[in-house]
Amino acid sequence: MGTDRMTAVVETDVAIIGAGPVGLFAVFECGMLRMKTVVIDALEEIGGQCAALYPEKPIFDIPAHPEIAGADLIAQLHKQCAPFNPLLMMGRRVDALRQEGDGFVLATSTGDTIRCKAVVVAAGAGAFGPNRPPLDRLAEFEATGGVRYMVSRREDFRGKQVVIAGGGDSAVDWALSLKQIAAKVTVVHRRDKFRCAPESAAQLKQAAERGEIELAIPYQLHGLEGEGGQLTGVSLATLKGEVKTVPADHLLAFFGLSMELGPIADWGLGLERSHIAVTPATCETTIPGIHAIGDIATYPGKLKLILQGFSEAAMAAHAIHPRVFPGEALHFEYSTSKGLPAAG
Known part of the structure; x- marks a missing residue:
């Protein structure tokens, strides 16, 4: 061919x-x-x-x-x-x-x-193409794979700290999959209702209750931290302006196409x-x-x-x-x- x-x-x-x-x-x-x-x-x-x-x-x-x-x-x-x-x-x-x-x-x-x-x-x-979050320094971390919009190889995330942003099927499915191999998975969503299959939402809730996944709700992406293209943390904020930083090697942003x-x-x-x-x-x-x-x-x-x-x-x-x-x-x-x- x-x-x-x-x-x-x-x-x-x-x-x-x-x-x-x-x-x-x-x-x-x-x-x-x-x-x-x-x-x-x-x-x-x-x-x-x-x-x-x-x-x-x-x-x-x-x-x-x-x-x-x-x-x-x-x-x-x-x-x-x-x-x-x-x-x-x-x-x-x-x-x-x-x-x-x-x-x-x-x-x-x-x-x-x-x-x-x-x-x-x-x-x-x-x-x-992906809907990109409006974050400063986004291109810097995209270039090194710190910020991604899809998963090509699941093994890339073994032992890593992963932040997943979004509330649809892709975000929830990959959170459930990567929790098996990642060091830590944090799911960021602005509300506690997810736009995914009910069974998947139930599994996500159960995983969070067991401590296998951390849910950051109600938060939104606020900023990216790191040097030389190496992502070290993701800053999150509530609508009230409360800000916290989650350690991260990768941010997976699933906001649709x-x-x-x-x-x-x-x-x-x-x-x-x-x-x-x-x-x-x-x-x-x-x-x-x-x-x-x-x-x-x-x-x-x-x-x-x-x-x-x-x-x-x-x-x-x-x-x-x-x-x-x-x-x-x-x-x-x-x-x-x-x-x-x-x-x-």
Whole structure:
């Protein structure tokens, strides 16, 4: 599976925007129909939100996997589509898209030109990044990993003093997970009600009662302490102005993500509340030849599940086939019957 980091001019059958799980499965489905693919993603690594936000968190609703970590799911999808040798163009954003003849031309933020016969937008919720707390010296501690917005490797926190800020599922789930290996876990929240699964909230309360987790309520982040980029403490404050400092090697700030469609919003694809409306049977947008799948796509009855995105990838690939091979009849066959076609 090739990865291109140089400015390039590329011709392919299908350009897939987004290297998350649904985008990777679209590579496989297109490959099964002998269509060549290029995958473009703004992140440096494949996996989308699975890799960036919950690589070690288990997912329970993937068929045939009672439990699988986000990173492991991506690794398996990577292996599944590897025989078709897609070109991965990572660390760049698609800034412009225009029609040219029967196909399309895409321009990226790093100056690439991609010519294709069809486009699949599998960009999740668009470009995303963390909501950062308004703290002085934040960039200084971000650069050294003292302040983080996701957990890539749970082992990084073994024996460390960890402050977790936030009241949602991510904050509570990681507090419950890291208490097993961290020297100390402190959860900071402005109120005693958490926006997470009731069972998780109950487990957090029980862990606090056993002394396994310290709850700093009602507090908010106030400041960061340390020298040379090495975090040593997090200053907390109440709404009344009461301030205290908690020793910390790491601050995990879970205040959600800032999502934006970016240039996709200007492509005339029939947006509905920051989602792309598609025809359910083909996942085609208002522009013939451009399809949207996964979380970014919407239609009546849509469920935001990875498994539904997988189904949409298959439907989009079959709908695209006549554009790539006009006049060629497509006879549907099960993979058990035809196996894997040779990579183009």
